[in-house]
Each structure stands twice: as C-alpha cells, then as structure tokens.
Amino acid sequence: MTYDQRLQNVSVLGAAGKMGSGILLLTAVEMTDLSLKPENKGKLFILNAVDISQEMLTGLMKYVRAQTLKIAEKKMVWLRNVYADRKDLIENGEIINEYINDVIGIIRPTTNIEAAYHSNLIFEAASENQELKRKLFSQIDENSLYKPWFFTNTSSIPIKVLNNEANLRGRILGFHFYNPPAVQKLVELITITENSCEMIDFAEDFAKSLKKIVVPSNDYAGFIGNGHFMRDALHGISEVGSLMKKFSFVESVYMVNKVTQDFLVRPMGIFQLIDYVGIDVVRFIMNVMNPYYNHEDLHSDLLDKLFEMNVKGGQNADGSQKDGFLKYEKNKPVAIFDPEKNKYFAIAEVTERCDAALGAMPASFAPWKSVNFSKNKDAVLMAYFSELNGMNTLGSNLAKKYNTRSNEIGQQLVSNGVAHNDDDVNKVMLTGFFHAYGPINNFLK
Amino acid sequence: MKKMNKKIYMAAGYNTISMGTGRKEFNPKKERPGLEHYISEAGKGTLAQVGGAQNIDESVIGNFMASRFNKQGHLAGFIPMIDEGLRFKPSIRVEAACASGGMALITGIKSVLAGADAVMALGVEVQNTMKAIYVADVLAGAGWFQKRKDGHAYFFPGQFSDRAGAYFEKYGREKTRKGLSRWYRNSIENARLCPTAQEFHNTTPDPETTCYKMEPNGKSFLDNLNVLDCSKVSDGASAIAILSEEGLAKCGIAKKEAVEVIGFATSERDITKNPTDPTVMETIKDAAHKALTNAGITINDLATIETHDCFTIAGILAVEALGFAKPGEGADFVFEGNTARTGKIPMNTTGGLVGWGHPTGGTGVHQAVTIWEQLTGKTGAAQIEIPAGKPYGMTINMGGDDVSVVAIVYRKN
Numbered sequence: 001m002t003y004d005q006r007l008q009n010v011s012v013l014g015a016a017g018k019m020g021s022g023i024l025l026l027t028a029v030e031m032t033d034l035s036l037k038p039e040n041k042g043k044l045f046i047l048n049a050v051d052i053s054q055e056m057l058t059g060l061m062k063y064v065r066a067q068t069l070k071i072a073e074k075k076m077v078w079l080r081n082v083y084a085d086r087k088d089l090i091e092n093g094e095i096i097n098e099y100i101n102d103v104i105g106i107i108r109p110t111t112n113i114e115a116a117y118h119s120n121l122i123f124e125a126a127s128e129n130q131e132l133k134r135k136l137f138s139q140i141d142e143n144s145l146y147k148p149w150f151f152t153n154t155s156s157i158p159i160k161v162l163n164n165e166a167n168l169r170g171r172i173l174g175f176h177f178y179n180p181p182a183v184q185k186l187v188e189l190i191t192i193t194e195n196s197c198e199m200i201d202f203a204e205d206f207a208k209s210l211k212k213i214v215v216p217s218n219d220y221a222g223f224i225g226n227g228h229f230m231r232d233a234l235h236g237i238s239e240v241g242s243l244m245k246k247f248s249f250v251e252s253v254y255m256v257n258k259v260t261q262d263f264l265v266r267p268m269g270i271f272q273l274i275d276y277v278g279i280d281v282v283r284f285i286m287n288v289m290n291p292y293y294n295h296e297d298l299h300s301d302l303l304d305k306l307f308e309m310n311v312k313g314g315q316n317a318d319g320s321q322k323d324g325f326l327k328y329e330k331n332k333p334v335a336i337f338d339p340e341k342n343k344y345f346a347i348a349e350v351t352e353r354c355d356a357a358l359g360a361m362p363a364s365f366a367p368w369k370s371v372n373f374s375k376n377k378d379a380v381l382m383a384y385f386s387e388l389n390g391m392n393t394l395g396s397n398l399a400k401k402y403n404t405r406s407n408e409i410g411q412q413l414v415s416n417g418v419a420h421n422d423d424d425v426n427k428v429m430l431t432g433f434f435h436a437y438g439p440i441n442n443f444l445k
Numbered sequence: 446m447k448k449m450n451k452k453i454y455m456a457a458g459y460n461t462i463s464m465g466t467g468r469k470e471f472n473p474k475k476e477r478p479g480l481e482h483y484i485s486e487a488g489k490g491t492l493a494q495v496g497g498a499q500n501i502d503e504s505v506i507g508n509f510m511a512s513r514f515n516k517q518g519h520l521a522g523f524i525p526m527i528d529e530g531l532r533f534k535p536s537i538r539v540e541a542a543c544a545s546g547g548m549a550l551i552t553g554i555k556s557v558l559a560g561a562d563a564v565m566a567l568g569v570e571v572q573n574t575m576k577a578i579y580v581a582d583v584l585a586g587a588g589w590f591q592k593r594k595d596g597h598a599y600f601f602p603g604q605f606s607d608r609a610g611a612y613f614e615k616y617g618r619e620k621t622r623k624g625l626s627r628w629y630r631n632s633i634e635n636a637r638l639c640p641t642a643q644e645f646h647n648t649t650p651d652p653e654t655t656c657y658k659m660e661p662n663g664k665s666f667l668d669n670l671n672v673l674d675c676s677k678v679s680d681g682a683s684a685i686a687i688l689s690e691e692g693l694a695k696c697g698i699a700k701k702e703a704v705e706v707i708g709f710a711t712s713e714r715d716i717t718k719n720p721t722d723p724t725v726m727e728t729i730k731d732a733a734h735k736a737l738t739n740a741g742i743t744i745n746d747l748a749t750i751e752t753h754d755c756f757t758i759a760g761i762l763a764v765e766a767l768g769f770a771k772p773g774e775g776a777d778f779v780f781e782g783n784t785a786r787t788g789k790i791p792m793n794t795t796g797g798l799v800g801w802g803h804p805t806g807g808t809g810v811h812q813a814v815t816i817w818e819q820l821t822g823k824t825g826a827a828q829i830e831i832p833a834g835k836p837y838g839m840t841i842n843m844g845g846d847d848v849s850v851v852a853i854v855y856r857k858n
Contacts, residue, residue, distance in 0.1 A: 080598045
C-alpha cells in the first residue's frame with residue numbers, strides 16, 4: 001500500500017479533544033493536499049472524526065474551518081497552482097474558500113466507532129486511560145478487514161503493553177504530538193520491535209510531510225517528554241514542601257513558580273505549566289508511569305488533594321486557562337490556591353515579602369521571550385548562568401538546585417535507555433516544551 | 446497640451462501618517478480609524494492653511510478601491526463631511542488605480558484652468574481592512590481582470606517580479622539586485638527622517654545588506670523580488686490646494702509658500718495588452734517627456750523627483766524611463782548613490798512608496814505634497830538642499846502596470 005493509499009481512509013479517535021482536534025486538522029489538510037494531486041483525481045479520501053460528544057464535534061468543525069483558513073492563506077502561491085484548471089476560481093479568496101470546502105468535505109464527524117472499521121490508519125487521541133485504549137483498539141481490530149495501523153498519541157503508556165493487551169501484533173506505534181499539535185513542532189515517535197519497517201517509514205514520512213521534528217523515544221512509560229516533565233514537577237512540589245518550614249503554602253508556590261519561570265528563563269513557571277497541562281492529566285500520567293519505575297515514587301499527595309477538591313487546571317473550550325494551582329485573569333496568574341483554606345490568595349499580597357526573600361535577579365536577566373528568540377542565545381544564557389552561579393541568595397540557590405535536578409533527570413533518561421542520547425532529550429524540551437535551553441547543559445559547571 | 450492659459454499653484458499640503466505594519470501604533474487586531482478619519486484629517490489639514498472652507502471653490506477626491514476595501518462607494522459625498530463650508534459646493538471622485546491621487550491633481554488643475562480659483566485635491570486609501578493575501582485580490586483590479594486567473598497569488602508583485610526577471614536576464618541579476626537593495630536602503634533612510642512615514646520607526650541596522658541577502662523565493666512569494674522590494678499595505682490620505690493667482694490671494698498664501706505647476710501630462714496605455722518590453726516603462730517615459738516639454742525644462746534642471754516605486758524595480762525602470770541612465774544602466778546609477786538624498790538627483794526624499802508608504806489612492810497627492818514641502822523648505826529633518834540653479838521638482842504617479850501615468854513639473858517661487 002502506498003503512502004497515498006494508506007491515507008485514503010483514516011480515523012481519528014477522540015477527534016474533538018484538545019490533542020485530537022489538532023491531529024484531525026493536520027491529517028485533514030495532509031489528506032486534502034494528497035487528494036488534490038492530479039494522479040489522485042477522482043479518488044475518495046475519507047477522514048472519520050470519531051468522538052463521544054456531538055456537541056464537541058460541532059465545535060471541532062468550526063475549529064477546523066477557522067484553522068484551515070489560516071493554513072490556506074499561508075500557502076496561496078501553491079494553492080493557485082493546484083486549482084489552476086478551475087476556471088471558476090479566480091481570486092485568492094475564492095480559491096481559499098474552495099480549499100476549505102475540500103478539507104471539510106473529507107471529514108466525517110461521527111459518534112459511531114464503527115466508522116473506523118473501514119480505515120487503514122487510526123490515530124488515537126482518546127483520554128489517557130489504558131483500559132479505554134485497549135478496548136477501542138481491540139474492537140476496531142476485531143471488526144476491521146483492513147488490518148489497520150494504530151498510531152497512539154499516548155504520552156505515558158508503554159506501546160508494547162497496548163500492543164499485547166489489544167493483540168495488535170506490532171500494528172501500533174506511539175506518535176506523540178505536543179500541545180497544541182497544530183503549532184508545536186515536536187513528535188515523539190515510539191516504536192516497538194514488532195513494528196514493520198513499512199509502518200515506521202510511513203510514520204516518518206507522515207511526520208515530515210506535516211513539517212514536524214521527529215525525536216525517537218524508547219518504549220518506557222512517559223517517554224522523554226513526560227519523563228522529564230513529571231520528575232521536574234515533582235521536584236518543584238518537593239521544594240514547596242521545604243520552603244514551607246519558613247513560608248506559607250501560597251508564598252512557597254509563588255517562589256518556586258517564580259524561580260522556575262524567571263531565574264531559570266523558562267516560558268512559564270512549573271505550577272503554571274502543570275495548570276496548562278491539567279492537574280488531573282499530570283496526576284494521571286504519574287499514576288500510569290509509577291508502576292514501571294521501581295526505584296522512585298512518581299506520585300504527589302498534593303496533586304491528589306487538589307484533584308479531590310476539583311482544582312484541576314486545563315483549558316476552557318475557547319483555549320483560555322482554567323484555574324488550578326494559580327488563578328488566571330486574561331491568562332495571567334493573579335492568585336494562588338491554598339488547599340488548607342480552600343481559597344485563592346492574591347499574588348500581589350505576597351510578592352514583596354517573597355521577592356525580598358528570594359533576593360535580586362541576576363543583573364543580566366532577560367525574560368524567556370527575548371532570550372529564546374535572540375540571535376546569540378547561547379552566549380546570553382552562558383553569561384546569565386555564570387552570573388547566577390556566583391550568587392548566594394535563596395532565589396539563585398533554588399534555581400541552581402533546580403537546574404542541577406533537571407540536568408540529572410535528563411541524563412537519567414539517557415542512562416535508563418528512554419532516550420538515545422543527550423541531544424534527543426534536549427530537542428524534546430526545546431521543541432515540545434519551548435525551553436530556551438536543554439536540561440543537559442554545562443551552564444553551571 | 447497647449448500652453449496653460451493661466452498660472453497654477455499648489456500650496457497648503459497635508460499628509461496623514463501612512464499607517465500599517467512597521468508603525469509602532471499599528472495593531473492589526475485592534476479596531477483602527479476608517480476612511481472617514483483619514484479623509485477628515487487630511488482635508489482639515491489643508492483647509493486650516495487656506496483660511497477655511499469658504500475659500501475652496503471645488504474639491505476632488507481620488508480613491509482606488511474603497512468599494513472593496515471599505516465597502517464604500519460614492520466618496521464625493523465625504524467632502525462636505527470634512528467641513529460644513531464645503532456643503533453644496535462641487536465635489537468629484539476620480540479613479541485611475543494607484544494614479545487616482547495624481548488624477549485628482551490633474552482634475553483640480555483643469556478646474557482651475559477652467560475658471561475655479563481654489564480646488565482641494567485629496568487622495569485616500571484605507572487598505573488594512575483585510576490581510577495582504579486579499580489586498581492582492583483587490584489591487585489586481587488595477588490590471589485586466591481577464592488576466593487575473595493566470596496571475597500570481599500576489600498579482601501586482603508578480604507582474605513586477607516578471608519585469609525584474611526580464612531585467613535580470615537582459616542586464617544581469619547580480620548588479621540589478623544590488624541596485625534594488627540600494628533603492629531599498631535609500632527608501633528606509635529617507636523614511637526615518639519623516640515622522641509620517643510608515644518606515645519612520647524602522648531600525649534595521651543595514652537595510653541595503655538585509656535586502657540584498659534576502660533571496661527571492663518563488664515557492665512562498667516571488668521569483669525575483671523579496672518582500673522588502675515591495676511597498677507595504679498602507680492606510681493614509683493626503684490633501685493639497687490647487688490655486689490660481691486669485692486663489693493664492695483669496696487664501697492669503699504668499700507665493701513663496703506655494704509651488705507653481707509649470708507642466709503636466711497624463712498618458713494611457715491599453716490595459717488589455719502586455720508591455721511592449723517588460724524592461725521599459727513606456728507610459729512613464731511618454732508622460733514624463735511630455736510634462737517636461739510642456740514645462741520647457743530638461744531632467745538636468747530638476748532638483749528632486751517623487752517617482753512611483755511601488756516596487757524597487759519600478760524605481761530603477763523609472764530612472765531609465767526619465768533618461769537618467771541608458772537601458773540596463775539604471776541599476777548601476779542607483780547603486781552608485783545617484784538617487785540618494787545627497788546624490789545627483791535625489792528621489793523619493795521622504796521614503797517614496799517603499800519607505801513612506803503606499804495608500805494607493807492617496808499616493809499621487811502625497812508626492813505633490815512632498816515636492817511642495819521640499820521646494821518651500823517645509824520638509825523638516827528630511828529637507829534636501831534645492832540648488833539655486835535647479836528650482837524644479839517632478840512627480841510621477843503610475844496606475845497599474847505602467848498603464849495610467851500622471852507627470853507634473855513644479856517650480857519653486
């Protein structure tokens with residue numbers, strides 16, 4: 001089966017979700033572009049958008065329409081050539097509308113899983129629930145005549161476990177997009193020994209066609225991205241515990257969040273990142289990963305507690321941030337949740353005391369945004385960390401300890417065989433988490 | 446054209462900011478001033494300098510495509526909005542694509558020749574109502590619509606990229622790209638001296654090298670020009686008063702505060718035909734020659750020129766069409782600095798279309814305002830020296846791909 005044939009009938013499971021909608025969009029555009037090739041004229045391309053919620057599927061179609069418009073506007077030069085033989089389409093605006101119609105035209109939104117029985121390729125982006133995934137895979141595979149390939153977006157469950165449980169005989173691999181899939185360049189590709197070369201080649205070609213950067217990860221729960229993120233988050237939570245000997249919970253969360261965002265020049269602080277991903281999701285991923293790592297405890301009582309109190313973070317349907325560790329106004333943190341008192345306290349009330357306790361920022365500090373896009377990023381970071389290294393304040397010491405831990409987590413991912421090398425670990429953090437520098441660095445040496 | 450039957454002057458010029466990407470105030474996501482704002486600001490700017498609306502006999506408004514950019518036709522009706530004093534006075538809207546502003550000037554000149562004493566000519570375009578990819582659709586209306594289907598996604602940039610490609614092939618790519626890059630540098634450096642220019646806030650350290658190093662890429666944009674070679678999408682308006690001797694007196698404007706129009710010409714090429722030779726701007730050549738002949742001077746008498754550089758290549762081709770360089774040598778002439786503000790013939794001294802901006806229907810009037818400012822010493826930081834023996838300036842305003850051209854010659858009083 002050729003690349004184009006494989007993509008003639010595809011299903012995305014969980015298509016209306018946060019990750020699924022992006023995967024659906026990118027796949028729909030890729031399939032449409034194939035369908036517009038002269039040699040594919042007249043061939044049917046079908047993309048089933050399978051989800052449990054009719055309501056969300058309606059929202060999905062609006063999302064796809066709006067995003068396809070933006071995509072089309074950016075490739076107008078190409079589109080004019082593609083539609084050159086359509087005499088009725090003259091202006092850019094007319095061609096763009098036709099392209100949107102073509103993309104929408106191949107998508108079949110449905111709540112019936114049966115639609116996937118006819119697909120050659122299944123993208124799975126259902127919730128991170130091992131049993132649910134197993135059930136979906138088994139049901140489709142048992143009813144399908146096509147021996148489909150399953151590309152799962154799991155960010156934590158080992159692929160070989162899913163392969164065995166659903167009896168897929170190597171027709172599954174991990175194709176892990178980062179959030180949001182339409183924007184983030186990274187795809188973690190997790191293959192297992194039973195995979196065919198043809199399947200792996202296809203996965204690489206597909207990623208390339210989507211202009212994604214592929215980082216191969218070995219099949220260990222959490223892979224590279226969450227392998228780092230979960231441990232990094234636990235370090236942050238543990239630092240809060242230490243700080244609480246002298247400071248309140250709210251103050252401690254503020255300080256660790258500030259150290260991770262500002263002192264470490266990251267795009268957001270660790271607690272904002274946990275909120276962004278979702279406290280429930282982070283907790284869930286830890287629960288999936290924990291049984292696979294005997295020598296460490298990937299678990300947090302604090303996350304359990306917040307989850308039980310229904311403080312979950314994540315995003316609203318319009319993409320705005322829900323409250324979690326932090327409370328947000330216009331997506332900016334304004335308050336911090338105290339689980340003991342079951343309420344949020346304004347950040348403004350603690351900044352003075354906490355900032356004084358942390359001590360001054362290094363004079364050469366520049367925020368992530370200006371550093372990350374700076375032409376001489378490495379030199380800027382080198383100078384900054386060398387200054388940080390010479391300081392002895394609470395803030396600088398927390399930052400140094402955090403960076404050292406991040407470094408250690410990265411190296412462990414390599415030594416434990418999760419990642420092939422240091423570069424892959426750094427690439428995941430740079431492209432999937434938008435860090436300005438990789439965790440495996442020499443900044444403090 | 447026969448000799449003019451009376452003396453014609455221009456004075457009381459006014460330019461709004463050329464708004465669009467590059468200006469710090471510009472935010473495409475926020476609501477911005479519309480057509481009414483720009484017409485009003487420019488009109489009031491001129492009226493304030495002529496002693497009020499009561500001194501204006503007629504008005505002309507030049508605009509290209511408000512019907513699509515703003516879904517607004519019938520622009521003559523906006524003239525009395527500027528000032529109640531213009532109510533029930535003649536007002537006319539003219540259109541000649543990007544030469545609409547120039548055509549407003551010509552219409553005003555003809556009105557004065559026909560008996561009016563004071564005509565306000567105003568040009569306006571508000572284009573940032575849509576993304577550039579759709580702006581391209583609208584501006585393509587300046588070409589023959591029958592050719593749109595086979596044209597580039599960015600239709601006009603495509604036309605001038607083809608002209609650049611023909612020039613590359615005939616005379617050499619390397620030296621031409623050097624000339625284009627120098628033209629870009631001049632545009633930016635001049636715009637930085639003019640607070641209303643779209644590129645006034647531009648801080649690129651070395652615009653010439655930046656432009657030169659940016660290789661054109663036909664896959665994403667054009668085969669032979671890069672984005673810096675193109676004027677941007679602009680919102681803006683300009684206005685100026687066209688006056689007889691009596692008009693000057695009525696408005697209380699001293700002669701030295703005005704420029705005299707000593708020659709003008711318009712010239713038209715068949716829009717349904719391709720240019721005879723893509724490396725030659727034949728209509729510009731024709732109109733410029735006629736205007737200079739009418740004025741009784743030669744290019745050697747000119748102190749400065751505002752020419753229609755919607756693309757850097759149009760600047761170079763105009764240099765040749767005007768006769769400053771032989772065919773194929775325009776790129777060298779520009780590269781050597783001859784058109785820079787301190788060069789042999791300073792061109793586009795406040796940035797031109799690439800640097801100051803190109804609110805299409807307003808551009809022709811903006812050019813006249815700039816020449817008026819230069820010849821009367823009102824250009825501020827962008828003022829150039831006008832040699833005593835060369836008290837002349839010229840504007841070249843082009844509509845479409847060298848289809849409609851307005852050329853006007855001015856003299857310092």
